[in-house]
Amino acid sequence: MKNIGFAIFVILLLVGCENNKSSESSLNDAQISQNDIEYFQKLVGDTVLFTVDQSGLRPDAISILNAQVEWLKEKKFLPITIEGHADEQGTREYNLALGARRATAVREFFLAKGIEQDRLSIVTYGKERPLRVCSNEECWSKNRRAVTVVGKKIAD
Template sequence: MSYLSKAFLVAAALSLAACSGAGRFDDTSAGAAGYAGTAQDPSSPLYFQQTVGDRVLFTVDQSNLTREAMAILDGQAQWLMQNAGFNVVIEGHADEQGTREYNLALGARRANAVREYLVSKGVAASRLDTVSYGKERPLEICSEEACYAKNRRAVTVVSAGGLS
């Protein structure tokens, strides 16, 4: 879980996409405009990201949720219910195996699987947006399964909508 060690700020997908610097795709600090708070504050996005867990991983070509993924999403749903001021963009991603077009559609399936699960746990659908990046935003760059496994992901990005 090396991504947890990196300095994170939480930004909406929009500011992430608008970031024109050369920063890594998971390093959103360059474009962050939102409120992140501290990891000690249980109502902060940073706490959500680091302690609740902001992402779930998928097996090759699949968009169904593993038992492990569901446990993380249970925590996300609970946090979102307790922190009603935050909205969410769920980003779906794929590894580099597969064509660009297919991976875009696959990432959308993954983001939607997370969305539907959160809705089933009581999070208002109106708070949940989804976007797919396909294979365009890898976190890990080696061409091996160790990297692919971390890139096949759906990341729940909370934005401090009403609180900023």
């Protein structure tokens, strides 16, 4: 049983990778199946944003997370990793701790909404993995984020 689960997981991962490659091109959103991880990434939205130095969930984040929960509850076999990130305006160590706080805020939201604990893992990247590279609020606001990565779980 476990092996079958793992096989599905690998296939989904592969599908996810394929779709990722083409996501930059003119892929028609309507063609994405609701079951694809790409649907989760693009149409549900895998990313929530945070205020400077904060890890509290904003209203815009909560509405995205509610949609994520709805989708994730349908895919009980998929493990989930929440990545916490910070912008470049802080020191490295502090940002690692801040990213952990942000990822934990999302994890706790999921747990409260009934997502199974053993599906969830968190990781912090601090300021190590910026999504946008300009050095002003336009980019920083996009880098202060928690990303829900589906199909991946990191062992403790």
